[in-house]
Amino acid sequence: MSEVESFFKSAFSVDNVIFGFDGSDLKVLLIQRGAAPFKGKWALPGDLVYPNEDLDTAAERVLEQLTGLRGVYLEQVKAFGAVNRHPLGRVITIAYYSLIKISDYSVTPASFAQSAKWHSLGEVGELAFDHNEILDNCLKELKHKVRMAPIGFELLPPKFTLTELQQLYESILETELDKRNFRKKILSMNLLQDLDEVQEGVAHRPAKLYRFDRKRYVKFVAEGFSFDI
Amino acid sequence: MSEVESFFKSAFSVDNVIFGFDGSDLKVLLIQRGAAPFKGKWALPGDLVYPNEDLDTAAERVLEQLTGLRGVYLEQVKAFGAVNRHPLGRVITIAYYSLIKISDYSVTPASFAQSAKWHSLGEVGELAFDHNEILDNCLKELKHKVRMAPIGFELLPPKFTLTELQQLYESILETELDKRNFRKKILSMNLLQDLDEVQEGVAHRPAKLYRFDRKRYVKFVAEGFSFDI
Numbered sequence: 001m002s003e004v005e006s007f008f009k010s011a012f013s014v015d016n017v018i019f020g021f022d023g024s025d026l027k028v029l030l031i032q033r034g035a036a037p038f039k040g041k042w043a044l045p046g047d048l049v050y051p052n053e054d055l056d057t058a059a060e061r062v063l064e065q066l067t068g069l070r071g072v073y074l075e076q077v078k079a080f081g082a083v084n085r086h087p088l089g090r091v092i093t094i095a096y097y098s099l100i101k102i103s104d105y106s107v108t109p110a111s112f113a114q115s116a117k118w119h120s121l122g123e124v125g126e127l128a129f130d131h132n133e134i135l136d137n138c139l140k141e142l143k144h145k146v147r148m149a150p151i152g153f154e155l156l157p158p159k160f161t162l163t164e165l166q167q168l169y170e171s172i173l174e175t176e177l178d179k180r181n182f183r184k185k186i187l188s189m190n191l192l193q194d195l196d197e198v199q200e201g202v203a204h205r206p207a208k209l210y211r212f213d214r215k216r217y218v219k220f221v222a223e224g225f226s227f228d229i
Numbered sequence: 230m231s232e233v234e235s236f237f238k239s240a241f242s243v244d245n246v247i248f249g250f251d252g253s254d255l256k257v258l259l260i261q262r263g264a265a266p267f268k269g270k271w272a273l274p275g276d277l278v279y280p281n282e283d284l285d286t287a288a289e290r291v292l293e294q295l296t297g298l299r300g301v302y303l304e305q306v307k308a309f310g311a312v313n314r315h316p317l318g319r320v321i322t323i324a325y326y327s328l329i330k331i332s333d334y335s336v337t338p339a340s341f342a343q344s345a346k347w348h349s350l351g352e353v354g355e356l357a358f359d360h361n362e363i364l365d366n367c368l369k370e371l372k373h374k375v376r377m378a379p380i381g382f383e384l385l386p387p388k389f390t391l392t393e394l395q396q397l398y399e400s401i402l403e404t405e406l407d408k409r410n411f412r413k414k415i416l417s418m419n420l421l422q423d424l425d426e427v428q429e430g431v432a433h434r435p436a437k438l439y440r441f442d443r444k445r446y447v448k449f450v451a452e453g454f455s456f457d458i
Contacts, residue, residue: 007240008239009240010280050236051239055308079305083281092321147455
């Protein structure tokens with residue numbers, strides 16, 4: 001065996017961290033593994049990459065095979081390559097993540113996924129492989145991203161109140177935000193369109209409704225400003 | 230051969246994109262390969278990862294073996310895994326990057342690096358493998374990072390003028406910045422300490438000297454503000 005051949009003994013996989021918002025809580029989509037290794041354990045939807053498949057394609061294919069989710073925008077986060085992270089041999093994994101509105105998708109477990117279920121972040125126990133570490137890293141990335149880019153607005157109804165927007169941020173950031181500062185920050189960027197409408201059919205004093213103005217955001221970025229919550 | 234074994238036929242590598250600032254220009258450290266494949270071509274300092282080595286350790290080891298650079302903080306950026314990116318077989322690579330002050334380090338090519346040289350970004354020709362694509366991605370990441378975190382200050386002398394700071398940003402961002410806006414933005418964050426000193430021995434009117442105040446930055450972040458140039 002030549003020196004170079006001894007390097008070609010590894011495999012690699014993709015693991016998908018799909019975050020979902022259900023209107024009040026941030027959740028993560030996990031599968032229960034119906035095959036070894038870690039049979040019966042909950043895990044991120046991930047699998048080995050075929051020899052003739054590129055990474056982005058593999059991430060989409062694996063997600064669809066295990067959970068039925070299609071058309072989800074996946075972003076690569078990080079490679080995890082600890083030497084003994086996989087019991088079958090040297091396997092490095094590339095983690096991808098996404099943030100979706102749970103009600104927009106239906107989940108259908110298949111392949112070696114015995115079941116697939118949205119879990120609240122607080123309910124995630126010990127996962128297979130190093131998946132807790134991968135989840136933690138992707139959650140950190142999501143928290144960073146949601147403060148730096150307006151990716152949260154797609155999870156809300158088209159017309160929303162500032163309280164709904166703040167609750168979304170509080171769910172994702174897992175922290176309470178100061179109401180006055182939050183409103184000041186978000187309104188000062190001038191990216192919300194005041195619809196001159198209020199909520200209907202609520203018991204409390206109806207709140208004003210806003211819409212995120214994507215055109216203003218494009219202009220905002222072109223002028224060198226940065227989104228920052 | 231079992232179905233699983235057929236996946237364990239791959240290798241993986243690390244590639245390091247080391248950006249350096251020489252006081253006026255942003256450069257990248259390249260090696261000239263003295264071994265196949267791509268013998269004689271310029272490339273990023275990278276190599277295959279040993280079966281018993283984790284990724285971060287491999288990145289440091291490979292950088293030191295090829296260029297002599299030690300103690301450089303490397304940050305993982307992205308995995309590149311196009312099917313035919315390597316002529317010897319399926320090899321995915323994990324890219325790392327760093328930003329250093331060129332005068333703080335000496336470069337000593339060794340192993341299969343025939344030479345190692347800092348290149349201005351404009352002088353980088355066609356590189357081995359998919360290294361142009363990797364370099365482009367890391368440069369994009371650097372430009373993003375330098376606007377969001379005060380990583381540039383370590384490249385300047387401890388006392389610097391606002392013009393020097395602006396030139397640093399212009400080199401990294403590869404664009405001219407509006408002087409008035411730049412000064413307004415940087416000073417409004419209140420992270421620079423005005424030293425009440427001016428330059429000495431310059432032909433033009435001496436400019437004021439500043440120092441980056443790391444303590445103020447820690448407080449700034451703790452209070453929920455974000456660095457933004």
